Amino acid sequence: MTAALDALFAGPFGPALAILLVGSVSYACRAGGVVLMARVRPTPRVERALRALPGSIIVATAVPSGLAAGAPGLAGLAVAALVMAALRVEVVALAAGVAAVAAGRALGY
Amino acid sequence: MPHQPARRRAPFTLAGCLTGARLTLPLWPGIVVFGVAYGAAAAGKGMSVAEALATSAIVYAGAAQMVGLELWRETWSLSTLVAVMTVTLFVNARMVLMGATLQPWLVGAPGWRNALGHFVLTDGSWVVAMRYREGGGRDLGVLFGAGVALWPLWLASTWAGCLTGALVSRPRAYGLDLVMPVLFTAMLVPLWRGARAARPWAVAALAALAAQRLLPGYAFIVVGGLAGCAAGALLDDPAPSDPAAHEPIADEPVGRGRRPPAR
Numbered sequence: 144m145t146a147a148l149d150a151l152f153a154g155p156f157g158p159a160l161a162i163l164l165v166g167s168v169s170y171a172c173r174a175g176g177v178v179l180m181a182r183v184r185p186t187p188r189v190e191r192a193l194r195a196l197p198g199s200i201i202v203a204t205a206v207p208s209g210l211a212a213g214a215p216g217l218a219g220l221a222v223a224a225l226v227m228a229a230l231r232v233e234v235v236a237l238a239a240g241v242a243a244v245a246a247g248r249a250l251g252y
Numbered sequence: 253m254p255h256q257p258a259r260r261r262a263p264f265t266l267a268g269c270l271t272g273a274r275l276t277l278p279l280w281p282g283i284v285v286f287g288v289a290y291g292a293a294a295a296g297k298g299m300s301v302a303e304a305l306a307t308s309a310i311v312y313a314g315a316a317q318m319v320g321l322e323l324w325r326e327t328w329s330l331s332t333l334v335a336v337m338t339v340t341l342f343v344n345a346r347m348v349l350m351g352a353t354l355q356p357w358l359v360g361a362p363g364w365r366n367a368l369g370h371f372v373l374t375d376g377s378w379v380v381a382m383r384y385r386e387g388g389g390r391d392l393g394v395l396f397g398a399g400v401a402l403w404p405l406w407l408a409s410t411w412a413g414c415l416t417g418a419l420v421s422r423p424r425a426y427g428l429d430l431v432m433p434v435l436f437t438a439m440l441v442p443l444w445r446g447a448r449a450a451r452p453w454a455v456a457a458l459a460a461l462a463a464q465r466l467l468p469g470y471a472f473i474v475v476g477g478l479a480g481c482a483a484g485a486l487l488d489d490p491a492p493s494d495p496a497a498h499e500p501i502a503d504e505p506v507g508r509g510r511r512p513p514a515r
Contacts (some may be wrong), residue, residue, distance in 0.1 A: 166307075168337050169310075175348050176353075177351040180351070180355035192484045193481075195483060199479070199480020203479075205433040206476075207464045210431050220433060234278040237431070238278075245426050
């Protein structure tokens, strides 16, 4: 069985099969959360959890990535948050944050 | 499948699709640079243009594709394939959480349209659509349009990268590698509902930072997201009435979805 699969994947269709299979994993991740939540009974506790989730995903993505980029990264996140709080315009906040990262790096931090 | 007839079905309009596409515009430079970088790296790894384009079209997940490239080879076997699938699963697991946040919005929408829509869900379209919904918008076209708009852009930039190598030679110097974290941070601001409601975020940040040190890849996003989610479930809030975040009242005309006055 394993040998047959190895032979199949080693054959001329290997790369195509690999792309398709990796793509199906990708799709399963995209659809999985929606399908899963449709089966969860929406109790108040679940709703509280769900309400905390978007901000938690954002924080869990942004904070470690920003910290990993050192001082310029942190400066970029802080500037983006401040500009957004002041102006409430995403494009400007994004541009200011990225500019802060670039400036920090240009200064050698 | 629980039916919730009381909850009104969210609309889906062409105008919403166009709004969603427009809302992604600030992300384009970062995505183009990332796509070009992927195309160039794929060509460097010996992928054909067709293979790189097919990967961008079907896998359609920049970080997962980049990480998967490390494991790409000419000749495959069962074990190498399982390895690359596992890596993809770990990098993309955050999308499971994103999908979970979208589910209440998608209730009642036709299954085929959701199935199609899931295919183009990305970090960028998720955050843009969450922000729109946070502002009271309900049009599912925004979510769909944002995802659909980024797909051809991703393909085109992959293609450009395959053909030309790195167009932008020093993306880091321009801070373009941090576009997504910076945008995410900006999008966090309108979600702010006071320190009490933000306690789960602190838990998420700490858990993600710990996981970043202990676990490989992008697992920290999932760990942090789940930790914040659990904190939200366990920290008892006195049943907050938050119409904007929960059950939008107004069928706000399609637009940027400005948030109604806080609290």
